[in-house]
Amino acid sequence: MSTVDPLRWPAIANVPTQGRTRRRARKAESEFAYACEQADLSLEGPEADLTVLEDALFLRIADAGWLGLAESYMAGEWLSSNLPHVLQRLLETGYAPKSSARPKGLFDARATPVDLLRLSAGEGLFGYASVFSSGVPTTERVTLTPPGRGKMKHAQPLSVEVTTLSDPTIVERLDQADAQARALSTLLDFADVGTGTYLADLPAQTPAAALAAIARNATVDVMSCDDELLAELEAVAAQAQGAIEVCALPGPLPEPGRLRRRFDAVVNVDGVEAMDPGALKTWLHACEELLVPGGRVALQTLVGTEELKPLDSALDVLRAYLAPGWHGHSMESLLHAMNARPGLRPQEALVFGGHYVEGLRLQRERFEAHAREAAALGFDAVYRRLWIFQLALKEALLRAGLLDAVVLSATLQPRRGV
The missing domain is CATH 3.40.50.150 (Vaccinia Virus protein VP39)
Incomplete structure (x- = not known):
């Protein structure tokens, strides 16, 4: 986290720690573990499909659902040697963690750098x-x-x-x-x-x-x-x-x-x-x-x-x-x-x-x-x-x-x- 620029990436630099989020994190962890089990994804061992490096992952999921999962990856809190496979299996099992409602934005025509x-x-x-x-x-x-x-x-x-x-x-x-x-x-x-x-x-x-x-x-x-x-x-x-x-x-x-x-x-x-x-x-x-x-x-x-x-x-x-x-x-x-x-x-x-x-x-x-x-x-x-x-x-x-x-x-x- 020390390499994250808090001005450029405020949501990545600041792990959500509100009391409500902390209370929900344990449930988010168990639901994520269950989804991985259903998806036949291993979390441990030398051939693990994904490795959780920091428990902040579950705070982020509890706060923002799939966006939190992505932001945790961006923060380097978990990794995978086969990321598309992990995401595909989670999607196929219907993994849909709850999150705070965030309004969708408007088209801004930004182009890929x-x-x-x-x-x-x-x-x-x-x-x-x-x-x-x-x-x-x-x-x-x-x-x-x-x-x-x-x-x-x-x-x-x-x-x-x-x-x-x-x-x-x-x-x-x-x-x-x-x-x-x-x-x-x-x-x-x-x-x-x-x-x-x-x-x-x-x-x-x-x-x-x-x-x-x-x-x-x-x-x-x-x-x-x-x-x-x-x-x-x-x-x-x-x-x-x-x-x-x-x-x-x-x-x-x-x-x-x-x-x-x-x-x-x-x-x-x-x-x-x-x-x-x-x-x-x-x-x-x-x-x-x-x-x-x-x-x-x-x-x-x-x-x-x-x-x-x-x-x-x-x-x-x-x-x-x-x-x-x-x-x-x-x-x-x-x-x-x-x-x-x-x-x-x-x-x-x-x-x-x-x-x-x-x-x-x-x-x-x-x-x-x-x-x-x-x-x-x-x-x-x-x-x-x-x-x-x-x-x-x-x-x-x-x-x-x-x-x-x-x-x-x-x-x-x-x-x-x-």
Whole structure:
């Protein structure tokens, strides 16, 4: 704990010791031990699945549930040689420690630090998603019934073509860059990006989408309010000979009616999962305003399954430290949200969680191998453990069937009478 900066990490530096928390800690300890037993996780011996180094772990769990479990890992109070396996087994047993209610935050469009992307994903800065060359696609047309509430309850059933990629058969470390590039290429295919396309990346998360698009002879506007990313985007644009324009947004998303340009396509990479419902509505409204008739919007994101709902608190560490608006939107709710816009009509979906999770594993292993470089770049031990934990958590959630990964697309229908 002596290495924890209390100004930067107040919740990590200060173990909760209130009387009520102390009284609940013993119960938290017994419940954790029972969950580990049910999950067939060993806590002792040379081959222990996890090792508890300090009893502060149980004070934190008693105070903040899954967030406390994560913060204890960040503090170095427990460790595991196979963190994704431990988290997956706890999730599969339904481990859901009680915690004080903490309100969910709002989407702030913060981007992953570029240096972290380099250490995790490599110089391509592709982000999280991967599509490996193995895996068999299966396509079916799915009819989705509108949710029976609000304005959607009188809507017509929604028919969408859904392609599911079977799990990759062989995954090696050397496949990482190619798989990430293939995921990005898939997204651009869904947006119908090609020669002459005028594309908006809103809000941008990395320069990768823009670089892949100009390789297809498209012209790109990249939009963000993240200062560090904007600097990186400006450096990339300076080498793109006018094919990339950087647009600094005053806030996470453009206000309706403020952007006057029109685009053939709008894409988003790894952003929608971090949007609260209000931000998602604003983003879809912006897409509708930005597109020309017949234009396409395509997004790549993690989605929650029905099984996630009772274990949603497992995501609290993401909300607390990385993306305050992180929301487990389901694929169906995203498609219905698109369809609720007057002009947008969902077209197709790709489900590829089995590929995404293998890419996460490779990124986590790559980052662990570059821990010294991360330290040299100023990411302290707490941040490094946070980064490893969030990668392992997403991997565990995917393997446990609580999250999936999708690419979705919709088309802007021409206005009547036009």
